[in-house]
Amino acid sequence: MKSKTVYFCAGWFTDKQNKAYEKAMEAIKNNPTVDVDNSYVPLQHQYKGLRVDEHPELLEDREWSTATYNGDRVGVQTSDIILAIYIPEEEDVGMGVELGMAKAFGKYNLIVIPDEDWGKPINLMTYGVGDHFIKLSELENYNFNRPSFNFYEGAVY
Amino acid sequence: MKSKTVYFCAGWFTDKQNKAYEKAMEAIKNNPTVDVDNSYVPLQHQYKGLRVDEHPELLEDREWSTATYNGDRVGVQTSDIILAIYIPEEEDVGMGVELGMAKAFGKYNLIVIPDEDWGKPINLMTYGVGDHFIKLSELENYNFNRPSFNFYEGAVY
Amino acid sequence: MKSKTVYFCAGWFTDKQNKAYEKAMEAIKNNPTVDVDNSYVPLQHQYKGLRVDEHPELLEDREWSTATYNGDRVGVQTSDIILAIYIPEEEDVGMGVELGMAKAFGKYNLIVIPDEDWGKPINLMTYGVGDHFIKLSELENYNFNRPSFNFYEGAVY
Amino acid sequence: MKSKTVYFCAGWFTDKQNKAYEKAMEAIKNNPTVDVDNSYVPLQHQYKGLRVDEHPELLEDREWSTATYNGDRVGVQTSDIILAIYIPEEEDVGMGVELGMAKAFGKYNLIVIPDEDWGKPINLMTYGVGDHFIKLSELENYNFNRPSFNFYEGAVY
Amino acid sequence: MKSKTVYFCAGWFTDKQNKAYEKAMEAIKNNPTVDVDNSYVPLQHQYKGLRVDEHPELLEDREWSTATYNGDRVGVQTSDIILAIYIPEEEDVGMGVELGMAKAFGKYNLIVIPDEDWGKPINLMTYGVGDHFIKLSELENYNFNRPSFNFYEGAVY
Amino acid sequence: MKSKTVYFCAGWFTDKQNKAYEKAMEAIKNNPTVDVDNSYVPLQHQYKGLRVDEHPELLEDREWSTATYNGDRVGVQTSDIILAIYIPEEEDVGMGVELGMAKAFGKYNLIVIPDEDWGKPINLMTYGVGDHFIKLSELENYNFNRPSFNFYEGAVY
Numbered sequence: 001m002k003s004k005t006v007y008f009c010a011g012w013f014t015d016k017q018n019k020a021y022e023k024a025m026e027a028i029k030n031n032p033t034v035d036v037d038n039s040y041v042p043l044q045h046q047y048k049g050l051r052v053d054e055h056p057e058l059l060e061d062r063e064w065s066t067a068t069y070n071g072d073r074v075g076v077q078t079s080d081i082i083l084a085i086y087i088p089e090e091e092d093v094g095m096g097v098e099l100g101m102a103k104a105f106g107k108y109n110l111i112v113i114p115d116e117d118w119g120k121p122i123n124l125m126t127y128g129v130g131d132h133f134i135k136l137s138e139l140e141n142y143n144f145n146r147p148s149f150n151f152y153e154g155a156v157y
Numbered sequence: 158m159k160s161k162t163v164y165f166c167a168g169w170f171t172d173k174q175n176k177a178y179e180k181a182m183e184a185i186k187n188n189p190t191v192d193v194d195n196s197y198v199p200l201q202h203q204y205k206g207l208r209v210d211e212h213p214e215l216l217e218d219r220e221w222s223t224a225t226y227n228g229d230r231v232g233v234q235t236s237d238i239i240l241a242i243y244i245p246e247e248e249d250v251g252m253g254v255e256l257g258m259a260k261a262f263g264k265y266n267l268i269v270i271p272d273e274d275w276g277k278p279i280n281l282m283t284y285g286v287g288d289h290f291i292k293l294s295e296l297e298n299y300n301f302n303r304p305s306f307n308f309y310e311g312a313v314y
Numbered sequence: 315m316k317s318k319t320v321y322f323c324a325g326w327f328t329d330k331q332n333k334a335y336e337k338a339m340e341a342i343k344n345n346p347t348v349d350v351d352n353s354y355v356p357l358q359h360q361y362k363g364l365r366v367d368e369h370p371e372l373l374e375d376r377e378w379s380t381a382t383y384n385g386d387r388v389g390v391q392t393s394d395i396i397l398a399i400y401i402p403e404e405e406d407v408g409m410g411v412e413l414g415m416a417k418a419f420g421k422y423n424l425i426v427i428p429d430e431d432w433g434k435p436i437n438l439m440t441y442g443v444g445d446h447f448i449k450l451s452e453l454e455n456y457n458f459n460r461p462s463f464n465f466y467e468g469a470v471y
Numbered sequence: 472m473k474s475k476t477v478y479f480c481a482g483w484f485t486d487k488q489n490k491a492y493e494k495a496m497e498a499i500k501n502n503p504t505v506d507v508d509n510s511y512v513p514l515q516h517q518y519k520g521l522r523v524d525e526h527p528e529l530l531e532d533r534e535w536s537t538a539t540y541n542g543d544r545v546g547v548q549t550s551d552i553i554l555a556i557y558i559p560e561e562e563d564v565g566m567g568v569e570l571g572m573a574k575a576f577g578k579y580n581l582i583v584i585p586d587e588d589w590g591k592p593i594n595l596m597t598y599g600v601g602d603h604f605i606k607l608s609e610l611e612n613y614n615f616n617r618p619s620f621n622f623y624e625g626a627v628y
Numbered sequence: 629m630k631s632k633t634v635y636f637c638a639g640w641f642t643d644k645q646n647k648a649y650e651k652a653m654e655a656i657k658n659n660p661t662v663d664v665d666n667s668y669v670p671l672q673h674q675y676k677g678l679r680v681d682e683h684p685e686l687l688e689d690r691e692w693s694t695a696t697y698n699g700d701r702v703g704v705q706t707s708d709i710i711l712a713i714y715i716p717e718e719e720d721v722g723m724g725v726e727l728g729m730a731k732a733f734g735k736y737n738l739i740v741i742p743d744e745d746w747g748k749p750i751n752l753m754t755y756g757v758g759d760h761f762i763k764l765s766e767l768e769n770y771n772f773n774r775p776s777f778n779f780y781e782g783a784v785y
Numbered sequence: 786m787k788s789k790t791v792y793f794c795a796g797w798f799t800d801k802q803n804k805a806y807e808k809a810m811e812a813i814k815n816n817p818t819v820d821v822d823n824s825y826v827p828l829q830h831q832y833k834g835l836r837v838d839e840h841p842e843l844l845e846d847r848e849w850s851t852a853t854y855n856g857d858r859v860g861v862q863t864s865d866i867i868l869a870i871y872i873p874e875e876e877d878v879g880m881g882v883e884l885g886m887a888k889a890f891g892k893y894n895l896i897v898i899p900d901e902d903w904g905k906p907i908n909l910m911t912y913g914v915g916d917h918f919i920k921l922s923e924l925e926n927y928n929f930n931r932p933s934f935n936f937y938e939g940a941v942y
Contacts, residue, residue, distance in 0.1 A: 002506070002509065035787070037930075038787065038930040038931055040932075045933055045934075052281075052313075052314050053314075059278060059312035059313060059314060060311075060312055060313075062308060062691060063690060063691075063936075065281060065284055065285075065313040066285075066694055067934060067935070067936065068281060069281050069282065069284060069285030070285070070916070070934040071933055071934040072281070072282065072285075073285065073934075074893060074916050074917075074932055074933060074934045075932075075933075077891040077892070077893060078893050078932045091249075091250035092248075092250060092253075092280075093248035093249055093250055093252060093253035093280045093282065093283060094253060094280045094281060094282040094283070095250060095253065096249075096250035096251065096252065096253020096254040096255075096256075096257060096282075097253040097254070097256055097257035097260075097280075097282035097283065097285075097286055098253075098257060098282060099253075099254055099257065100253060100254035100255060100256065100257025100258035100259075100260075100261070101257035101258065101260055101261045101286070102257075103254075103257075103258055103261075104257070104258045104260075104261030104262050104420075105261050105891040106418075106548040106576040106891075107548070108545060108548060108549050121216060123249075123250045123251045123254075124209075124222060124225060124226050124229070124251060125226065125229065125250070125251040125253075125254035125255060126250060126251070126254060127222055127226060128222075128223075128226030128227070128229075128230065128254075129254055129258070131541070131545050132545075145508075145509040146509055147511075147545055147546075147549045148516055148542055148545060148546075149516075149538060149541040149542040149544075149545045150538070151219060151534075151538065154217075155216035155217055156209075156216060156217075156222040157209050157210075157216060159663070159666065192316070194459075195316065195459040195460055197461075202462055202463075219534060220465075220533060220534075223537055224463060224464070224465065227445070227463040228462055228463040230463075231422060231445050231446075231461055231462060231463045232461075232462075234420040234421070234422060235422050235461045261891075262420040263420075263705040263733040263734075263889075264705070265702060265705060265706050288698070288702050289702075302665075302666040303666055304668075304702055304703075304706045305673055305699055305702060305703075306673075306695060306698040306699040306701075306702045307695070308691075308695065349630070351773075352630065352773040352774055354775075359776055359777075366595075366627075366628050367628075373592060373626035373627060373628060374625075374626055374627075376622060376848060377779075377847060377848075379595060379598055379599075379627040380599075380851055381777060381778070381779065382595060383595050383596065383598060383599030384599070384759070384777040385776055385777040386595070386596065386599075387599065387777075388736060388759050388760075388775055388776060388777045389775075389776075391734040391735070391736060392736050392775045405563075405564035406562075406564060406567075406594075407562035407563055407564055407566060407567035407594045407596065407597060408567065408594045408595060408596040408597070409564060409567065410563075410564035410565065410566065410567020410568040410569075410570075410571060410596075411567040411568070411570055411571035411574075411594075411596035411597065411599075411600055412567075412571060412596060413567075413568055413571060414567060414568035414569060414570065414571025414572035414573070414574075414575070415571035415572065415574055415575045415600070416571075417568075417571075417572055417575075418571070418572045418574075418575030418576050419575050419734040420734075435530060437563075437564045437565045437568075438523075438536060438539060438540050438543070438565060439540065439543065439564070439565040439567075439568035439569060440564060440565070440568065441536055441540060442536075442537075442540030442541070442543075442544065442568075443568055443572070465533060468531075469530035469531055470523075470530060470531075470536040471523050471524075471530060473820070473823065575734075577732075577862040577890040577891075578862070579859060579862060579863050602855070602859050603859075616822075616823040617823055618825075618859055618860075618863045619830055619856055619859060619860075620830075620852060620855040620856040620858075620859045621852070622848075622852065680909075680941075680942050681942075687906060687940035687941060687942060688939075688940055688941075690936060693909060693912055693913075693941040694913075696909060697909050697910065697912060697913030698913070700909070700910065700913075701913065719877075719878035720876075720878055720881075720908075721876035721877060721878055721880060721881035721908045721910070721911060722881065722908040722909060722910040722911070723878060723881065724877075724878035724879065724880065724881020724882040724883075724884075724885060724910075725881040725882070725884055725885035725888075725908075725910035725911060725913075725914055726881075726885060726910060727881075727882055727885065728881060728882035728883060728884065728885025728886035728887075728888075728889070729885035729886065729888055729889045729914070730885070731882075731885075731886055731889075732885070732886045732888075732889030732890050733889050749844055751877075751878045751879045751882075752837075752850060752853060752854050752857070752879060753854065753857065753878070753879040753881075753882035753883060754878060754879070754882060755850055755854060756850075756851075756854030756855070756857075756858065756882075757882055757886070779847060782845075783844035783845055784837075784844060784845075784850040785837050785838075785844060
């Protein structure tokens with residue numbers, strides 16, 4: 001069976017983000033249409049393996065910033081599908097940049113929302129650049145080989 | 158003298174955003190290199206003139222969402238320069254989408270940060286897709302006809 | 315006053331097309347927001363000034379075809395706005411290619427429909443890549459400096 | 472053996488179109504370099520499974536139009552190759568939009584022409600955005616894994 | 629009269645390059661359709677005003693390289709037209725990158741060749757991404773407001 | 786195991802180029818993450834199988850030039866990864882065009898430099914559009930399924 005690579009677009013800063021992150025990661029590992037091994041997980045591509053939350057001195061290190069940004073850009077460009085683990089009440093500007101960039105390059109943006117948050121208001125621009133919206137519980141069985149379009153069934157502000 | 162149109166990318170939800178919004182708008186009105194009349198201000202392009210913050214019933218109105226999103230997309234595509242009034246502590250996913258989209262279309266992203274916030278940490282992806290960073294007090298005299306590149310002189314997380 | 319260049323996208327094969335062509339050309343000459351002199355009119359850019367309808371031997375001339383196609387491509391890329399004079403019952407594949415290409419390059423597609431045809435069914439893909447739809451009688455006063463979005467108010471098949 | 476997905480771009484309105492449609496569909500099912508299962512066939516992606524030719528009330532339904540257009544756009548973006556079943560005397564504006572959009576996104580446009588129509592005049596813009604032209608009888612053995620370029624061997628108007 | 633900005637793409641390393649550089653610069657200063665003041669001349673945008681040929685220590689300075697590259701990228705993106713002063717026997721990889729990038733962004737590539745070198749063999753890829761080819765003596769009177777297409781009248785290898 | 790197709794971007798004119806060409810070709814044949822069979826090797830796609838170095842009469846043959854250029858363009862667009870065998874002291878404008886075009890289309894540019902030339906000065910624009918730089922001896926074991934970013938560890942002029 002074919003499988004697709006994803007750019008795993010998710011936050012890892014709050015409890016809610018971490019929980020969704022773990023669940024989503026497990027779901028794609030169980031999904032035979034995702035090639036997890038060759039997917040791009042930003043957290044695994046911090047320049048020289050250093051994370052800014054653990055090494056605050058990197059905050060002002062231009063080489064680290066430039067290389068880590070470029071790593072993520074490469075990830076967006078070379079992955080088959082952008083997989084955004086999206087929490088309506090904790091929207092993130094960095095995820096916005098990745099979705100906008102992906103849209104203009106003609107990539108497919110799949111937005112996954114935790115079941116308990118499904119229907120809550122999301123930003124208008126995410127609504128517009130998202131190609132398909134599903135609940136987190138649907139991720140495990142979603143067929144990444146057959147992209148199609150739907151609207152977000154929820155509020156948009 | 159030549160002048161450039163801008164996509165005026167700014168929030169209007171918090172006090173801080175409103176204050177920066179007003180200051181920035183005044184600055185570009187005083188800047189002869191900006192064609193304010195023909196610039197795209199999203200707040201003036203809400204579909205049918207209706208704002209979702211004043212008409213909460215629009216939250217679920219798919220026609221309103223689709224048209225307002227497309228209006229903003231058209232604004233990004235047809236403006237000469239993306240002007241983002243960017244508040245490090247109040248980053249916004251919608252602005253992220255606009256900056257990412259603009260980047261991939263080859264537009265010029267100018268990031269303007271209030272003087273009192275200059276140097277504060279900004280998101281890595283904004284750092285990467287920004288082409289030029291200035292303080293709000295510099296906006297009035299910035300020459301929009303001569304785009305160039307610089308790095309953000311501040312922290313990046 | 316500022317003015318925009320247009321790629322004048324229109325057929326010149328049937329009576330109806332010719333009539334709409336003439337009317338539209340006159341309208342933009344009267345519209346101070348259009349820079350007609352520097353706009354791209356495909357009929358004026360046939361390679362070496364030769365038209366295939368008058369020189370049928372060109373039908374098989376690869377140099378003529380390649381150069382004329384590239385001329386039109388250049389016209390689409392370098393014009394500010396794509397102006398399509400669109401007749402619902404005489405849709406044209408070449409116009410489709412130009413609109414699709416323009417869309418992906420981030421250009422603004424303005425679709426103008428003769429008043430007597432307004433509301434008639436148009437192709438789904440034109441509906442989707444059109445950014446703004448107006449009647450031919452509105453063309454003379456349309457402000458090309460202030461692009462915005464609307465839906466086609468008519469049938470789509 | 473590797474296989475490629477295609478965006479199956481073809482009309483289904485006239486007898487001639489239907490006949491070519493069926494033949495082409497059979498050819499790619501016999502072609503081991505095409506992944507038919509995961510290819511995008513617009514007719515199978517009409518929003519909510521409703522076809523406008525069977526449900527004329529959809530002609531004015533903006534939600535149906537918007538979603539069906541976006542489905543086709545997603546299909547073009549996510550397929551490896553655009554496969555156009557092209558009938559010179561029945562050219563179609565929608566196919567034009569798809570080919571133009573695909574071209575600007577850097578996709579590969581394969582134009583397939585029924586044997587009995589090979590050589591007949593095609594539109595200049597199709598000639599220009601087509602990357603490779605073959606006869607319908609060649610489709611079954613065409614190697615989708617090895618894209619290359621050729622000119623249309625026929626008339627262009 | 630309207631005027632266009634150019635990205636002034638030229639070498640400044642050999643005598644021949646310097647001579648052509650000077651001539652071309654003078655020609656566009658005399659050409660009323662070029663807005664020289666707001667055009668992008670890479671040599672004037674070396675990061676912090678430092679030139680690598682005068683400061684060899686910059687060869688290994690990653691910040692200088694990254695910023696200077698990004699300056700040139702911004703120049704390509706924000707200029708109306710790419711003006712390449714092209715010497716067939718001294719072709720340059722950097723100019724190639726700029727022309728290729730410009731092509732994919734939908735910019736207009738104007739290739740100017742010194743009169744004494746007109747007709748000499750040029751690289752196939754330059755031939756392909758060039759939109760218009762003229763002699764250096766024609767530059768002064770070339771109308772930058774009316775882009776069109778032609779072939780290089782010379783050898784291609 | 787998955788494998789990626791490459792656009793094999795390399796010169797074949799000087800001894801040094803030929804030597805690097807052979808080594809690189811052998812390396813990717815031994816690399817299980819490269820699908821050599823379906824990769825695009827420009828030398829194998831000269832129009833009608835004719836090489837301009839063996840048939841100098843082609844230098845002025847517009848059909849040959851146009852078709853061969855378009856073949857290479859198709860190769861860049863349809864390959865997963867651009868593989869440039871890059872010799873610092875023999876930089877090539879055609880390779881520059883291919884890298885620039887690939888960059889703007891969002892492709893991944895892998896630059897491979899012969900071990901003995903590693904660290905030597907390369908052009909600023911190549912530095913900027915390269916996504917990853919490795920030595921020729923590393924090519925055989927490079928994992929084409931896991932693209933990431935690094936800087937060139939050498940001089941840039």
